[in-house]
Amino acid sequence: MIAKLIPPSGGGAPPAYTLVSSTNRNYPAAEIIENCSLWSNQGDTGEVRILLGRNKTNLWSVQIGMSEPTSSALNFDWTRVGFQQPQDWPAWTPAQQKAYEDLTSSKNTYPSVRQALGCNPCQPIRSYYDGGIGGNGQAPTVTRVNYAGLTYQVNPDYTEQDFNAVRQQLSVEQGYLSNVYVLYSLFLPLTRDPSGYNIPQQLGIAAGQIEQSLRDAYADDALLIERLELAADVSDVASQIPYVGTAFSAASGVLRGAAYLTPSYSGVPDSYALKLKELVNQNTTLGADLARSIDTWFTGFTNDRGKLQTIGSGYDSQKAPWYMCVTCRDSNVPRSAIPMLALGAKRGFYAQLLPYVYSLNAFYATQAATPTRLGGWVGVSGAGLLCYPPYEDSPSESWIIYTNITTPSTRDFYIMTQIKTDTRYYPFYGKVLRFPSLSLLDDLFSTPVLNSNGTLARGAGFIRDRFVSAQGRSPIMPVIPGYVPNNAPCQK
Amino acid sequence: MNVAGVNQSVATGRVKFEWSNGSSNSGAPVEKMVYGVAVNALNLPEGADPNDIKNFQIVLGPGPGFATRIYTAASLSCGAGLNSVQVLVLSRRTLDPDRIVAGNTDHPGQACFADAASLANFLKGLPTGDLVIANSFFGAMPNLNTTAIGGTDFSKKPGVTPLYYNVIGAVGAPAGQAYESYQPIHPGVAYISSLIGSLMLDTRQNYFFVPSEYRNLHVIPNDPAFPGTPTTTFLYPGAPYRQTLPAGARGGFVLFLIDRQKGYIQWFKLLPTNSSNPADSAAAYRDLLGALTSSSPEYMIILTTIGVPFSSPTQVITHFGRLSMRAEAMVT
Numbered sequence: 001m002i003a004k005l006i007p008p009s010g011g012g013a014p015p016a017y018t019l020v021s022s023t024n025r026n027y028p029a030a031e032i033i034e035n036c037s038l039w040s041n042q043g044d045t046g047e048v049r050i051l052l053g054r055n056k057t058n059l060w061s062v063q064i065g066m067s068e069p070t071s072s073a074l075n076f077d078w079t080r081v082g083f084q085q086p087q088d089w090p091a092w093t094p095a096q097q098k099a100y101e102d103l104t105s106s107k108n109t110y111p112s113v114r115q116a117l118g119c120n121p122c123q124p125i126r127s128y129y130d131g132g133i134g135g136n137g138q139a140p141t142v143t144r145v146n147y148a149g150l151t152y153q154v155n156p157d158y159t160e161q162d163f164n165a166v167r168q169q170l171s172v173e174q175g176y177l178s179n180v181y182v183l184y185s186l187f188l189p190l191t192r193d194p195s196g197y198n199i200p201q202q203l204g205i206a207a208g209q210i211e212q213s214l215r216d217a218y219a220d221d222a223l224l225i226e227r228l229e230l231a232a233d234v235s236d237v238a239s240q241i242p243y244v245g246t247a248f249s250a251a252s253g254v255l256r257g258a259a260y261l262t263p264s265y266s267g268v269p270d271s272y273a274l275k276l277k278e279l280v281n282q283n284t285t286l287g288a289d290l291a292r293s294i295d296t297w298f299t300g301f302t303n304d305r306g307k308l309q310t311i312g313s314g315y316d317s318q319k320a321p322w323y324m325c326v327t328c329r330d331s332n333v334p335r336s337a338i339p340m341l342a343l344g345a346k347r348g349f350y351a352q353l354l355p356y357v358y359s360l361n362a363f364y365a366t367q368a369a370t371p372t373r374l375g376g377w378v379g380v381s382g383a384g385l386l387c388y389p390p391y392e393d394s395p396s397e398s399w400i401i402y403t404n405i406t407t408p409s410t411r412d413f414y415i416m417t418q419i420k421t422d423t424r425y426y427p428f429y430g431k432v433l434r435f436p437s438l439s440l441l442d443d444l445f446s447t448p449v450l451n452s453n454g455t456l457a458r459g460a461g462f463i464r465d466r467f468v469s470a471q472g473r474s475p476i477m478p479v480i481p482g483y484v485p486n487n488a489p490c491q492k
Numbered sequence: 493m494n495v496a497g498v499n500q501s502v503a504t505g506r507v508k509f510e511w512s513n514g515s516s517n518s519g520a521p522v523e524k525m526v527y528g529v530a531v532n533a534l535n536l537p538e539g540a541d542p543n544d545i546k547n548f549q550i551v552l553g554p555g556p557g558f559a560t561r562i563y564t565a566a567s568l569s570c571g572a573g574l575n576s577v578q579v580l581v582l583s584r585r586t587l588d589p590d591r592i593v594a595g596n597t598d599h600p601g602q603a604c605f606a607d608a609a610s611l612a613n614f615l616k617g618l619p620t621g622d623l624v625i626a627n628s629f630f631g632a633m634p635n636l637n638t639t640a641i642g643g644t645d646f647s648k649k650p651g652v653t654p655l656y657y658n659v660i661g662a663v664g665a666p667a668g669q670a671y672e673s674y675q676p677i678h679p680g681v682a683y684i685s686s687l688i689g690s691l692m693l694d695t696r697q698n699y700f701f702v703p704s705e706y707r708n709l710h711v712i713p714n715d716p717a718f719p720g721t722p723t724t725t726f727l728y729p730g731a732p733y734r735q736t737l738p739a740g741a742r743g744g745f746v747l748f749l750i751d752r753q754k755g756y757i758q759w760f761k762l763l764p765t766n767s768s769n770p771a772d773s774a775a776a777y778r779d780l781l782g783a784l785t786s787s788s789p790e791y792m793i794i795l796t797t798i799g800v801p802f803s804s805p806t807q808v809i810t811h812f813g814r815l816s817m818r819a820e821a822m823v824t
């Protein structure tokens with residue numbers, strides 16, 4: 001790919017390319033990020049936004065990588081704030097603490113507070129903040145306390161000034177809290193939408209679109225939920241969803257939460273695996289686990305000063321990514337990101353399954369015009385030598401042809417070929433190669449589209465250049481030398 | 493029983509509904525768990541002497557209604573000094589120290605070990621499920637083995653010396669499920685890398701570690717904010733790092749290397765491969781080739797373009813063919 005970065009024919013913008021990788025042999029292939037303006041069919045520009053986070057060995061690693069303009073207004077703050085370290089509430093002075101306790105005390109000094117809460121006896125006000133989590137998104141009664149209408153009752157333990165300080169602080173928190181519950185109601189459809197437009201069902205639909213032979217052969221294969229975010233980056237789909245960037249980062253934070261908070265069989269949270277068969281059959285606990293992830297996240301938002309303040313005030317000021325609405329220029333609602341997650345599942349599974357079945361057979365500096373004409377001399381019994389072209393039946397969609405860098409008059413070929421081969425013995429001895437079907441090639445390379453109901457259709461949107469651009473170390477499929485019968489090249 | 497007609501009733505008695513105080517089985521209010529608390533597995537306060545093990549802390553908290561708790565080795569006996577390992581054992585349900593360890597002392601839940609065998613045996617003997625936080629101060633323990641809590645057996649990794657090791661794991665977890673941090677290469681206080689995050693309640697109401705550090709990286713080749721002056725911008729994390737083409741150069745690459753352990757920027761360099769000065773071009777190709785093939789595996793490489801990297805296919809052939817041939821050699 002790099003070698004193509006020459007002056008554009010006919011002028012125009014210079015080509016741009018970005019690569020994120022490492023020389024470390026253990027660097028995960030899924031975290032290699034590439035973007036190039038020469039992949040013009042998808043409108044890429046070479047510009048990328050990346051969220052780096054700590055992995056299990058505390059190394060900075062790519063958590064989300066998105067290209068521009070896919071990611072216009074992409075903002076990773078939902079993940080950053082959602083998992084930031086908890087903070088305690090601001091400390092009251094001793095007198096303010098007395099005023100705070102008196103608001104709900106059994107002395108009933110401020111009866112309207114107790115009435116609004118509907119409690120007797122009552123607990124301290126902040127203990128009611130998470131009372132709506134786990135429900136249908138309705139804010140709890142603590143958001144209905146009328147702090148402005150409270151009048152200081154003379155008390156030897158605290159002054160009116162103390163009382164007002166407490167009242168004002170709680171009033172601010174109440175506003176933030178109401179905002180957080182509005183957002184909670186926007187997140188719930190990610191798992192609970194009864195029409196089926198929720199993450200588990202849409203991922204299931206996308207997984208069901210994977211070519212059947214691969215799907216059936218590797219039904220027990222599992223994809224890590226964390227990988228969905230890395231695999232979802234296709235400009236074409238993103239461009240069909242208005243301002244999906246922030247919604248995507250919000251929804252991906254929920255996925256991340258499921259991985260962090262769902263214990264594995266050992267009892268300790270580890271990677272969260274999505275089994276292909278279970279997704280397709282909708283026989284999965286994904287919905288329940290994501291719902292718990294949302295609940296835990298929002299329990300944190302309601303109980304934690306730092307998160308409540310950041311999210312609540314961000315919503316108040318209608319700033320992305322905290323304020324979300326279907327007409328928001330920079331911040332669509334979380335469910336708008338579902339098609340991208342579904343695409344992430346489809347692409348993620350393909351990237352995982354293809355190397356089991358296919359390799360890229362490589363030829364360098366060949367004189368042949370196409371792989372179908374490449375062959376090797378074989379001896380046919382009683383008929384002398386024959387030029388046998390093992391790639392003769394390969395569909396043109398399964399090749400990638402480059403001009404060889406060092407000898408521009410020759411070509412390099414990469415041909416997607418099944419790893420498993422057969423052998424023929426008559427009328428000559430040689431390997432029989434098999435190639436991906438046209439339906440698989442179409443599903444791999446055709447552009448994904450959104451149906452009018454928001455579900456994903458057509459292909460996975462892979463860029464064929466990308467299949468070999470990480471050659472040598474971490475390609476999507478293993479690159480192996482091409483097959484030349486008897487090592488005696490010929491052209492048919 | 494039916495009502496016979498309008499304005500009739502079956503009886504004149506009335507029922508008065510009165511609310512009584514609800515009560516749980518115990519009659520006490522529900523006790524709420526803290527959803528999460530902050531944690532730092534190897535904290536050296538700023539300016540503290542790293543050669544004094546008493547200065548190294550395991551910090552829990554704060555959290556909502558959870559005051560910060562600081563655990564140090566001040567009361568512990570650490571026979572190998574800076575190369576010892578201090579351990580804190582907590583209940584995963586409450587985050588209270590497990591009193592099965594040093595329960596009758598002033599440091600319940602805490603212990604310190606001078607050698608790997610003693611440590612490994614101790615970890616194996618702890619109750620399954622306990623949360624364990626440990627660190628090796630400003631040193632390294634030879635043949636460290638924390639597999640009993642989901643960590644690593646470094647005796648099987650010859651050549652790796654885990655400096656300033658710290659871990660958060662659970663007793664009985666399979667190897668690889670703990671969170672670990674250590675410095676493999678660089679000695680020095682600046683290279684201490686601790687696990688920082690939260691202990692959060694999982695869906696079974698047990699606490700486990702969740703990392704909290706995130707950084708944005710935004711790569712903008714040929715930044716459109718600088719028309720007419722080819723400029724490539726990196727925003728990391730939020731701060732701009734820019735390279736502009738010098739006079740005589742039409743393009744090239746910009747390399748941005750990040751130390752994956754500390755997040756430091758190790759290298760930020762413009763490589764003007766398409767320069768009117770052949771010597772500059774040659775040096776740029778050399779550096780580019782070196783970075784892509786020989787950079788330390790501890791670094792993340794971010795490579796992007798500025799301007800037009802190559803003047804022509806001929807230039808690519810002359811200088812870049814070597815890289816291509818190297819790639820070919822890997823598969824042929």
